[in-house]
Amino acid sequence: MKKLLTILNASAVLLAATATVALAADKMPAVVFDMGGKFDKSFNQGVYDGVEKFRKETGMKYREFEVKNPTQREQAVRKMAQRGSDPVLGVGFAQASAIEKGAKAFPDTRFAIIDMVVMQPNVQSIVFKEHEGSFLVGVLAAMASKTGKVGFVGGMDIPLIRRFECGYIHGVKHAMASATVYANMTGTTPSAWNDPTKGAELAKSQFDRGADVIFAAAGGTGIGVYQAAKDNGKYAIGVDSNQNHLHPGTMLTSMLKRVDVAAYNTFKSASDGSWKSGIQVLGLKEGGIDWALDEHNRDLITPAMKAAVDKAKADIIAGKIMVHDYMSDNKCPK
Amino acid sequence: MRTKQKMPPQMANGSAKLPTWVDIGLLPLINVALAFVVSGLLIATLGQDPFEATWIMLRGAFGYEESLGYTFYYTTNFIFTGLAVAVAFHGGLFNIGGEGQAYIGGLGVAIACLALDQYLPFGLLLPICVLAAALFGAGWAFIPAYLQAKRGSHVVITTIMFNFIAASLMVYLLVNVVIKPGQMSPESREFASSAWLPYMHEALAWFGWEVAQSPLNLSLIGALVCCVLVWGLIWHTRWGYEIRAVGANAEAAVYAGISPSKIIILAMCISGALSGFVGINELMGVQHRLLLDFAAGYGFTGIAVSLMGRNHPVGIILAGLLFGALYQGGAELAFENSAFSPDLIVVIQGLVVLFSGALSYMLRGPMERLYLRLRPPPPPPIASVEA
Incomplete structure (x- = not known):
């Protein structure tokens, strides 16, 4: 048989x-x-x-x-x-x-x-699950910040970008409950995906208010955000593909969405x-979402930061941390 | 009062020396052939076989029912926008705003459909939508027309600007107002089926003729009706005469008791209304919802279509067919062989526009001389010598 x-x-x-x-x-x-x-x-x-x-x-x-x-x-x-x-x-x-x-x-x-x-x-x-990756870079942003204030610049104001924003805020507060997050959307039209000038302006205004790390989820607009961060000696976080190489020393990390x-x-x-x-x-578990660590940002990520983000990643994969998905209810709990 | 736009008199009226069939038949054909020769050289330099490419394009545009449907569907748009450019052109106006007028015309269609599709049957909804398309398109052309007629702001500049304003307005409305709640893509909800214009394959099936599915719909008939109406308007009505008189010489028209400013506004509004009908074909006919960028350059291509068709409805139908074939055949080429990127197809289309629009008079002189030599003015038959 x-x-x-x-x-x-x-x-x-x-x-x-x-x-x-x-x-x-x-x-x-x-x-x-x-x-x-x-x-x-x-x-x-x-x-x-x-x-x-x-x-x-x-x-x-x-x-x-x-x-x-x-x-x-x-x-x-x-x-x-x-x-x-x-x-x-x-x-x-x-x-x-x-x-x-x-x-x-x-x-x-x-x-x-x-x-x-x-x-x-x-x-x-x-x-x-863009919110999971945003959570991780939020943890890194909060730990890299000296002022306890971090920023977010979104592209076009659509639910998808609010999902990035919400996950990021969640991650920042997870690492430092007292942190302040400034969030701005570039616009409400598709041109908001490609407006580096406005991206730079929004970034500068957030820097002026004390932020020292900004996460841009804004397509081509992000280029302006990264440039502003470099000009002001602050940190920026890239999105979608690994953008660490754009400004080594300024790009804290990138949130990867592996299409x-x-x-x-x-x-x-x-x-x-x-x-x-x-x-x-x-999501993180499937390898579709991740954060970027390479030769361009290795010096910026301290062992403590790496340990914290690795733990957060493991906890999300294990289900110990539930990152809120904005698009599940169109709300972002504070 | 207004800047006079220079236009060679032949453009609207045909050449004095050449018979009509050479002027509107043979010359454009030679120009198109030249464009294809240059495209062929380009394709050959890229290491592809130009004859195979031509064959794929021809078969892709006319070879089977579905491809014919797509070709005619594009042609429908080009007839509307080509006629729009032609009407303004007869009045001496260069309306480059067809793109924006088509976009806003579509907005009119969408508003009518979204507001009324729950309450009205198709038979009542269609005339309302046609009216809305015409009114919105004409309304969008009215402002540049008024500025040209009363303030002397050049219509070329204002209509271009109005294309940008139309695009921004539509983005604002789609993202903030008419977007279906809870979705990412800026689109309205789908119209109820009472607002769907029957597809041609559905209409032909009523008569027992089964054809392949394609986006071709009954708007094609509307486009052909518009051709007849424009022909009647321009050459057989008082308005048409006044439009042509102002186009030929606005100052002289004043002495004939014609008010150029009134005629400018009239011609532009008719032009805008014709462009607006693109919204009927696109939204009621194919997409069944309002979405971004449905005008997709049809308004601009209409300029080339009208120039190539010598601003005459018959010429516009033929030129519209050519451009429809280029659009559909070009898409087919990109399907068949990924070495042909969409950009190469835009280049081929550009060459056709270059030769038949911009260089259309390059061959006129040689053709005239050739024609006169082959057929000298006194009629004695000596053609047998040539044979």
């Missing part, structure tokens, strides 16, 4: 293996970049890095398309599915309705979307058969 089972198991594995090979041979993964384009030095480019890594490692090619107008989102998603691409990855929340329609029209094709949830049986929705890892994992898991539909929440 046991032997029979083993044989059955072996043949099942073999079957699965051949199925995967067949899949790999005729199904090419596809990615649909959004309007920023794949070289936007931010979100889309992160995805591009991830799928490029997949291509280099596996040698599998992928189809890609950069949309230029809103109608092309749905066209591109459908077209990729029609050509037999699998899985089809949509980049960013703006593609949610295109992915949803595509998933309904092509129930046998696997879809994935980053930064948004689409409830369809053949869609993998990848969202990040590249997410894109890579989607393609990788689809090619080896471990792909699952449903919501994938990537």
Whole structure:
């Protein structure tokens, strides 16, 4: 009986293996970049890095398309599915309705979307726990601060950025309950993602009020915040990708949101058969969120700070610290 | 009172020496062919096969039902914005504000749909939305028109500025006012289905003709109706005559008892209304919600479409078809071969605009000489010598 089972198991594995090979041979993964384009030095480019890594490692090619107008989102998603691409990855929340329609029209094709949830049986929705990473850099900010005052500069005032802000405040207070956090949003329009001048102004005003560490979650606006920090001899914290190299000595750390890892994992898991539909929440535990420590900021992070942030990270992963998610109730408890 | 915009008389009226079919048929074709030759050289320098690329673009634009649907869907937008530019152009005005007028026209459509889609059936909602698109588009063109007519502020400058104002206004409204609560993307809620213009594949299915799904919708018919109306307006009504008179010579028009300032405002408002209809195609036809950037440059492309179509509805339909094919064929090219980035496709489109718009008179002189040599004015038949 046991032997029979083993044989059955072996043949099942073999079957699965051949199925995967067949899949790999005729199904090419596809990615649909959004309007920023794949070289936007931010979100889309992160995805591009991830799928490029997949291509280099596996040698599998992928189809890609950069949309230029809103109608092309749905066209591109459908077209990729029609050509037999699998899985089809949509980049960013703006593609949610295109992915949803595509998933309904092509129930046998696997879809994935980053930064948004689409409830369809053949869609993998990848969202990040930005609040967890923000908590960690909040801990570092509070410990690096000499004045007990730290700052936050957000980009466009959308719930996602308030999630960053809320996690950061939570982390700061966790490390130093008496600390003061100044928080400003750059604006209410997409131009707030790319306004370094205003970023610098907001940073200077926070420095004038006594802050000496500022976390910027503001896309291109952050460049102005980091420059202001350097000019004033204060600290800044980067976001999304590792920005420590921008101003070594000024950049305390960066909060990492690994969209590249997410894109890579989607393609990788689809090619080896471990792909699952449903919501994938990537946080500290899954390696989707982290903080950056490299040769550019090693001198700024004291052993005590590292110990504290490592402990906080372990506690969050273990569930001992629950970081509040702003988007769960649109509130940030003080 | 206003700065006169210089315009060669042929632009609106055709060449004196060349027959019409050469002027509006052959010349543009040669110009487009030249643009493709240069694009081909460019593609060849990038190490790609230009013939294969052309074939992919052609097949991608016209090769199968779905691609035809997309081509015609883009054409619909270009007919609206092309006609808009043409009407203003006949009045001697260069309306570069089609982008903003289309954007604001869409706002009108969205307000009407969001306010009334729960209460009214499609049959009642459609005329209201069409009216709203026209009113909002015309309203956005009215202010630059008024400033041009009464204050002499150049309409080129003001309409460009109004594009930026329209973009900022829409962002403000979408982020703060009409955004569906609890979502990240700045979009309104989806319109109820009573506000959806039937797709062409749905409409044809009523008659038992099954075609592939595409964003093409009944706005195309509206666009063709607008072509007929604009043709009638410009060449067969008193308003049209007055618009053309002011466009040809505003000072002389005064002596004919025409008020140029009134005509400037009239032409610009008609122009803005036509641009506003892009909102019908985009929002009621395809997106079914208000979202950022749905105008996506259609207003600007309309300038090229109108110039290429010699400001005549028939020419605009053909030029709109060409640009629709470039948009859709270009997208297809990017799908097929990732060596063709969207930027390269913009370059190809730019070359078409360069040759058929900016350089459209480069070949006119040689063509005229060639034509006169091939067919000398006295009619005796000597064509057999050439053959």
